Amino acid sequence: MxxxxxxxxxxxxxxxxxxxxxxxxxxxxxxxxxxxxxxxxxxxxxxxxxxxxxxxxxxxxxxxxxxxxxxxxxxxxxxxxxxxQGRADSVGLALSAGPGLDPARFGLGEHVCVIPGGLDHRGVEVSPLQTDELARRAARWRDEGVAAVACVGKFSPRNPAHERAMGAAAVKASSLPVTLGHRLSGRLNFPRRVATAYYNAAVQRLxxxxxxxxxxxxxxxxxxxxxxxxxxxxxxxxxxxxxxxxxxxxxxxxxASVMGVMALCPETEQGCSLLLDMGGTTTDMALFFDGSPVIDRDGMLLQGRRTLVRALASTSIGVGGDSLLSVDGSGRDARVRTGPLRDGPALAFGGARPTLLDALNVLDAEAAPGASADRGDMAASREGLATLAAAHGLDARVLAQKAVDDALAQVALAARELVEAVNARPIYTLAALKAVREARPERVWLVGGPADCIRERLGAALGLPVASPPHAAVANAVGAALTLPTAGLEIYADTGRGLLRAPALDLEERISKGYTLNAAERRAGELLAAHLAAEGVPDAAVEVVEADLFATLDDGGYGSKDIRVACQVVPGIAGRL
CATH class of the missing domain: 3.30.420.40 (ATPase, nucleotide binding domain)
Known part of the structure; x- marks a missing residue:
């Protein structure tokens, strides 16, 4: 074969x-x-x-x-x-919420337009949408350098009509690409859907x-x-x-680094372990529990704002092999900071300014005095740090040690904060969508370019055994190659109005007054499987992860049901190396 x-x-x-x-x-x-x-x-x-x-x-x-x-x-x-780094596109944000809290308080960026009109929690219009001001603002946005527009209505997953009208008005006035919030998530968290749509628009061109x-x-x-x-x-x-x-x-x-460690480290099957992926620019961290990564049930966090994007529980800090060193003060009291800025490679690899890798080279100069593929030109590191140290009344090795100590302290603090944040609420993993016991790392898996240079020092700083798997330098690419396809979908059914909606698919169907939760679960699975098949992923194994039913009364006093179902294909890897 x-x-x-x-x-x-x-x-x-x-x-x-x-x-x-x-x-x-x-x-x-x-x-x-x-x-x-x-x-x-x-x-x-x-x-x-x-x-x-x-x-x-x-x-x-x-x-x-x-x-x-x-x-x-x-x-x-x-x-x-x-x-x-502030290089994402400028976004025009159009918001509509109707009565209640001012939607502008959830705005992002410099270009926010609040549009009169709104829907209630069932998607019924309570005040008509007025898009005249949006049309005027959108035309100006284009001239002001705005590259994309995001339109978000408070209850758009229940009825996307207002959001669609907002998008149509923005496109007509500006010809800019538009993101509609209901297409990204069917959940009813307005502030998080605002952030989700905003960031989607900000990075779409890039x-x-x-x-x-x-x-x-x-x-x-x-x-x-x-x-x-x-x-x-x-x-x-x-x-x-x-x-x-x-x-x-x-x-x-x-x-990618998380899935790479899953593929490269069979030892993650037991207990709790911490992943550290140290690259040239950042160190990314995540937790494993009994072989499966821990997920963030609160949604992906970007620049301090929660989104509706399902994500692994991870954090990133600006500490990497190419992180710049900065010195404040002189002599014994001088404070040396590592990162978060990066300005090209280390001196050892032809850069112009000293970095963390250069500091490591200085500390390890006696053990590895010459050039090497992993460490570059050791002499260039020594000369650069000596010049920086002399300008601040320091010995080069003292400066190097302060820089490495600062980097290790930042990594250790971020790791503790990640563990405490995860343990502050029920823990869930990709493999088992149910609460598990407290996660306390028993070992660390280190991947990335500078792994060999800093492994032992990280072990001492974290008080844990640190190991790197084979092929650690390309763990991210391994994770990408072996990751299985996945997707998720949410649907809403309102038996009072006789409607079923799948917001992300822009789909509406008629249902009967007697529509049941079981029927909604089956339909959600069918829709997601068909959607994936149309995208070239046939035979996906779909499971229901959330199912809710609420009894309601309409304005005439008649009983009905609001049903919400979320289903997904659970991520995983095709096999282990």
């Missing part, structure tokens, strides 16, 4: 990695891996370079081997990096440009396989779907 081959690509802020994994069934093998510098000024070149390097690892038949790839899965931190670049580079390399992108919950979706909902993949980079 011909072996299957899957390709995983992870485009990070510092490096772009790729792996080719072969093998049928649940026995995958790493056939080749490659790593190149991410060229932010020429991302297509980065992707072409990593594919060429991968083909080179495969030898003379490399190009032919890549042409036989059956599936490509991508992970990237480019969108979240854009948000953190996200689609990235996919355009990667798909063109894959085609140039002779790869025409189905392409998917990781989501924040550790699953993967076809790029056609991801283009419409880029907010789901803003945290695909941390998700």
């Amino acid at each position: 011909k072996e299957s081959a899957v390709l995983g690509i992870d485009a990070g802020g510092t490096h772009t990695d790729a792996v080719l994994i072969t093998g049928n069934g649940a026995s995958p093998r790493l056939a080749a891996s490659a790593k190149v510098k991410t060229r932010h000024d020429d991302l297509p070149a980065s992707v072409r370079e990593v594919l060429a390097a991968l083909a080179g690892e495969l030898g003379g038949a490399g190009a032919a081997f890549l042409a036989e790839v059956e599936r490509v899965t991508l992970g990237t931190t480019l969108a979240v990096n854009a948000l953190v 996200h689609n440009d990235f996919l355009d670049v990667v798909e063109a580079a894959l085609a140039d390399a002779g790869i025409h396989a189905a392409t998917r992108l990781l989501k924040a919950d550790g699953g993967a979706v076809p790029t056609s779907l991801s283009r419409r909902e880029p907010v789901q993949s803003i945290l695909s980079g941390p998700a």
Whole structure:
């Protein structure tokens, strides 16, 4: 039997990695891996370079081997990096809530327009929508550099009519791309749906440009396989779907590292462990419990705002191998800070300013005095830190130790805060959507570029054993390659009005007065399975994760039922290396 081959690509802020994994069934093998510098000024070149390097690892038949790839899965931190660095697009935000709290208090950005009109909790209009002001504002937004519009109505999952009218008015006046909140989630949390729609609009252009670049580079390399992108919950979706909902993949980079550790570390099957993925720019952290990552039931957190995006429980801090060192003061009292800024590579790799990796090189100079592939030019690190130290009355080794101590303290604090935040409420994992006992890490898995340089020091700082799996430097790409497809769907049924709605699909169906919760559960599963099949993912195993029924009385005093059902395909990996 011909072996299957899957390709995983992870485009990070510092490096772009790729792996080719072969093998049928649940026995995958790493056939080749490659790593190149991410060229932010020429991302297509980065992707072409990593594919060429991968083909080179495969030898003379490399190009032919890549042409036989059956599936490509991508992970990237480019969108979240854009948000953190203020490079995301400016968004015009149109809000409608009707009576009650002023929706402007939930606004984001500098361009917010509150539109008169609203619906009640059942989706019945209580005041007509008035879009004249939105049309005027949207025309100005275009001239002010706004690149996209997000429209959100408070009860749009129950009735998207007002939200659709808002979107139509914005498009007519501005010709800008529009995100409608009800298409992203059917949950009735207005502030979180505002944030979800806003961030979706903010990264949509960057996200689609990235996919355009990667798909063109894959085609140039002779790869025409189905392409998917990781989501924040550790699953993967076809790029056609991801283009419409880029907010789901803003945290695909941390998700890739989590799924990579699942694939590389069978020891995560027992007890609780902490994942640390230290790259050039950030350190990403997540928790495992009995072999499955812990999920954040409150929704993905972006820039202090909760969204309605299901995500793994993770956190990121600006500490990585290329994090800049800064010094405040002089002599013994000088304070050395590591990160959060990054300005190119370490001195050891041709950079202009000292970084954490350079500090590690100085401390380890006696053990590894020359240049190495992992550490670069040790002499360049020593010279750069000596110059910075002299300017502040310090010895180079003292400065280096202060920098490393600060980095370790930041990692240890963030790890403690993640553990405490997870344990502050019931814990749920991807494998078992039920509360489990308290999670306290018993060991640490460390992946990423600087892993070998800092492993022992991290163990001392955390008071836990720290280990790195084989292929740790390309764990994210491994995770991408082996991640299974997933998706979720929510439906609402109102027997009083005789309507069933699937907001994310823009679907409405008539139902009977006697419609039941069991019928709604079956219908939700059918709709999600059909949706995935249409996107090229047939035979998905769907399960119901939430089902609620509320008895209500309409204005005439007649009884009816409000039903909500959420179902999903649980993320996972195709096998372990």
